[in-house]
Amino acid sequence: MIKFHLDQKTGIPYYRQIIDQIRFGIASGKLAVGEQLPTVRALAVELKVNLNTIAKAYKELEIQNILETQQGTGTFINSTENKMFESERHQKLQSIIRDFTTVSLSYGFTIDELINELKNQKKWKPTSM
Amino acid sequence: MIKFHLDQKTGIPYYRQIIDQIRFGIASGKLAVGEQLPTVRALAVELKVNLNTIAKAYKELEIQNILETQQGTGTFINSTENKMFESERHQKLQSIIRDFTTVSLSYGFTIDELINELKNQKKWKPTSM
């Protein structure tokens, strides 16, 4: 089971930190399809936040078809619709890239600089995860 | 002179849209070093917002040494300190890249995918500018 943790100092809202950790857990294979997540209450106690904060995170991921929740049963990594269609996956990638390039160009960075820097990041591991 | 415009629908705050347009204007050469920007009042009237909204944008850019303001005179593209030191420039680039990769990886995109997609964006022009 994945180990969650929250950091007050980052300024990133709790529910979003949880979302990120679940997303990254799936992407990195630490969370398996069909696996049950902690109950909202259990995780709320463990992380010392309100159960609604957990529920909010789970809810957002459910809307994105990443989680499956059953009232009375629990919350699970979605087994049926977990994979995005290739088209929407590509759309998402493009939207991320567009935001990224907009910011970068406004700072005067060229796309070549971005590409070069990315190549140096290949072995990188997220700091807050 | 650069033409400003605000879009309510984007959800991006007015003052930030102004910041972005100035930043991008400089990066793209549409704003020359030493050039005077519209006065806070003039731009406020033109964009139909409060003059403090403009002042806030100018202020943030002044803090970043991108603009130079003189009370009673006007606001100008900073001629002396406009260029970041190479070290802080690199730091900024890395922080942008780190945020970007964190998000991307959580969606299951690989860095190679990002690089490939970036290469397709080389001729791209920002939509909202």
Place this chain on the structure above:
DNA sequence: ATGTTTGTACTATAAGACTATTACAATAGT
């Protein structure tokens, strides 16, 4: 000197974001 033009400071308001409190509803085990 005085008036106009410039940016600045202070205050208030509105809206939204985030989290918590509390009560409700569905499911499963017995």
Place this chain on the structure above:
DNA sequence: ACTATTGTAATAGTCTTATAGTACAAACAT
């Protein structure tokens, strides 16, 4: 059936952000 466990919904409180209204202060032009 009943009880415990699960997620859900409605509400409220607190904080931050974004913008506006209004008055102030510095620089320039004449």
